[in-house]
Structure formats: C-alpha cells, structure tokens
Amino acid sequence: MTRAELDKNPRDVAAMFDAIAGRYDLVNDVLSLGQDRRWRRAAVQAVEAYSGELVLDLAAGTGTSSESFTAKGARVIACDFSLGMLQVGAERRGGASRRGVTVVAGDALRLPFADRTFDAVTISFGLRNVNDVGDALAELLRVTKVGGRIVICEFSHLPVGALDKALGKGMEVVLPLVARGFSDNPSAYSYLSESIAAWPDQPALAKELQAVGWSDVAWRNLSLGVVALHRGYRRA
Numbered sequence: 001m002t003r004a005e006l007d008k009n010p011r012d013v014a015a016m017f018d019a020i021a022g023r024y025d026l027v028n029d030v031l032s033l034g035q036d037r038r039w040r041r042a043a044v045q046a047v048e049a050y051s052g053e054l055v056l057d058l059a060a061g062t063g064t065s066s067e068s069f070t071a072k073g074a075r076v077i078a079c080d081f082s083l084g085m086l087q088v089g090a091e092r093r094g095g096a097s098r099r100g101v102t103v104v105a106g107d108a109l110r111l112p113f114a115d116r117t118f119d120a121v122t123i124s125f126g127l128r129n130v131n132d133v134g135d136a137l138a139e140l141l142r143v144t145k146v147g148g149r150i151v152i153c154e155f156s157h158l159p160v161g162a163l164d165k166a167l168g169k170g171m172e173v174v175l176p177l178v179a180r181g182f183s184d185n186p187s188a189y190s191y192l193s194e195s196i197a198a199w200p201d202q203p204a205l206a207k208e209l210q211a212v213g214w215s216d217v218a219w220r221n222l223s224l225g226v227v228a229l230h231r232g233y234r235r236a
C-alpha cells in the first residue's frame with residue numbers, strides 16, 4: 001500500500017495517486033455522498049470560462065472537472081504529475097486531446113508553460129497535496145495573463161473550532177474504513193483526513209495568495225466550510 005506523509009514528498013504523492021487512479025472518482029462520490037459534484041459545479045461557475053479563453057486546470061487528476069470548464073467554449077489544459085491519473089482520464093475521454101481538454105504532464109512547482117499563458121487558472125483538491133504551497137501559487141501567477149483569475153477549490157475548516165475538530169476526528173475514522181470497501185489503496189484516505197486537518201483555514205490561505213501577488217482575494221464557503229472556494233486576480 002502506498003501513501004504520502006505530511007511532508008508531501010512529490011514521489012510519494014504521485015505514486016499514491018497512481019495507485020488510486022482507477023477508482024478515484026467512484027471513491028470520491030461515495031465518501032462525499034455525492035457532494036463533490038456540487039462543489040465542482042460551484043468551482044466551474046466561479047471560473048466562468050468563456051469562448052476563446054484558455055484555462056489551466058492544475059492537479060487535474062483524471063480531469064473530473066476539466067471538461068466542465070469547456071461548457072461555454074473555453075479550451076482547457078489539464079495538467080498533473082500523476083501519469084496514472086492522467087491516463088485514466090484520457091482513456092475515459094477517448095484520447096489525450098479531446099472535447100476541448102488537452103492533457104499535459106507537469107509539476108505544479110515548475111509548470112511547463114510560458115509566462116502569461118492562461119486567462120484563468122484553477123486547482124481543485126490539489127493544492128493541499130503540493131509540498132510548497134507558496135511556490136505553487138507563485139507559479140500559477142506567473143502563467144496567468146494580467147487581468148486573469150485564479151479559483152481554488154479545496155477542503156477547508158468549519159468556522160466553529162470544536163465542530164471542526166469533531167468533524168476531523170470523524171473523518172479520521174470513517175474515510176479509511178469506507179475506502180477499504182472501495183479503493184485499491186485505502187491508506188491514501190488516512191492521508192486525506194490528516195492533510196485536511198493540517199491545512200490552513202480560509203483567512204490563512206487568502207494571506208498566502210496575497211503574499212505571492214494575487215489581488216482582490218476573496219473566498220466563500222461550501223457545505224458550511226467543509227470546502228472553500230478562493231478567488232483572486234493578477235493585476236500587474
């Protein structure tokens with residue numbers, strides 16, 4: 001069994017996602033009781049990508065969200081460093097460049113794109129797994145056009161500390177237990193609950209965005225803060 005630790009060693013993270021790729025989307029639906037679909041729809045609405053725009057879906061995994069960003073005619077680059085996740089997604093879509101989505105292998109900390117390439121950049125449930133969040137946010141800023149936007153969809157924290165702790169404890173027990181019935185690599189789901197507990201809260205993540213140069217940063221909670229959407233703009 002393969003899992004990453006909280007140091008988020010990139011090799012361990014990529015290997016862990018390679019190992020769960022086949023049933024990744026099924027397990028998400030089961031563990032979130034289908035809520036992940038609602039969270040993804042909210043992220044797509046927040047990105048609001050239009051015809052002629054180019055969107056980077058970073059840490060795209062199997063590309064579960066990627067195709068939705070094309071709904072109004074935008075083109076999407078789905079980038080990830082787990083070849084296993086990219087392959088499952090490409091097979092599902094019938095090829096590496098299909099239906100407005102093109103798959104590109106790449107590391108969030110050294111993106112294989114020129115400065116100011118994208119109208120919008122977005123990352124869903126990926127930033128928490130990167131081992132240097134500040135560097136990843138700075139890379140995302142570098143590849144965004146001036147005037148462009150970022151949308152981050154990530155697990156977050158309930159505003160009442162005691163409730164947040166209780167939810168965290170519950171997830172610690174339930175996620176790996178349920179994953180045992182569905183996933184090829186249930187230990188990955190212990191990492192999931194641990195990494196959520198250790199993740200910064202909404203204001204702290206907003207500060208990290210501002211610190212690397214994102215402007216007009218705001219966030220909104222989904223499911224009372226179980227997930228948060230952060231948005232920001234590149235102004236210069």
Ligand SMILES: C[S@@+](CC[C@H](N)C(=O)[O-])C[C@H]1O[C@@H](n2cnc3c(N)ncnc32)[C@H](O)[C@@H]1O
Nearest residue numbers: 017059060061080081082107108124125126129
């Ligand atoms: C929980 S999955 C999210 C996948 C997809 N965005 C979704 O919403 O289902 C996290 C993804 O982040 C990717 N990832 C983690 N660190 C990365 C990095 N440094 N560069 C590129 N991808 C990374 C993993 O390979 C994995 O596919």
